Amino acid sequence: GNSVTQMEGPVTLSEEAFLTINCTYTATGYPSLFWYVQYPGEGLQLLLKATKADDKGSNKGFEATYRKETTSFHLEKGSVQVSDSAVYLCALSEKGGGADGLTFGKGTHLIIQP
């Protein structure tokens, strides 16, 4: 079956540091890949997505590139801020319509210290 593996936290960084959160996946077909962000006590917000190999998703300074050869979708940001502190969840949808739901990683708790 499908699965998503991401580094578990918490990950603690200083403000303005470079961020990488690793995400690798297992799927039988050609999934779409997503990063969601979750702030304390809230639902999930879509951060970025990529639908095919070599696509790069980007939003709010975050980037992730769909790497089929390494089955990865690592999240990066060049300079993090305290406001980036949240849980980040990597997910995939294998069927095009997403009708069977998303498969999520366990989430990575990111803490940015001033």
Added chain:
Amino acid sequence: DGGITQSPKYLFRKEGQNVTLSCEQNLNHDAMYWYRQDPGQGLRLIYYSQIVNDFQKGDIAEGYSVSREKKESFPLTVTSAQKNPTAFYLCASSVGGALSTDTQYFGPGTRLTVL
């Protein structure tokens, strides 16, 4: 504003009682989903519905039931058969359709605590 609403935000129930969580969307989406989130386990799919009057079990449907009588509403009932119901419940919706690369949009969640 278009979006997904879940109510209530916090819900407390006694063990053995059924409880229904509300999810409403005004995005005109065909597909709706229910997930459960537990610490350290990520999100797991409970039920989903691609169209009105139709729904399918997800990975952890035991002890839950749903209905989809209207396009904008997808309530989830946590029954007394659910062995460990305390969790954070998230509802989502997407445009739907088997050929689209869908993005799911999430509600703010309901935290259910069974005492």
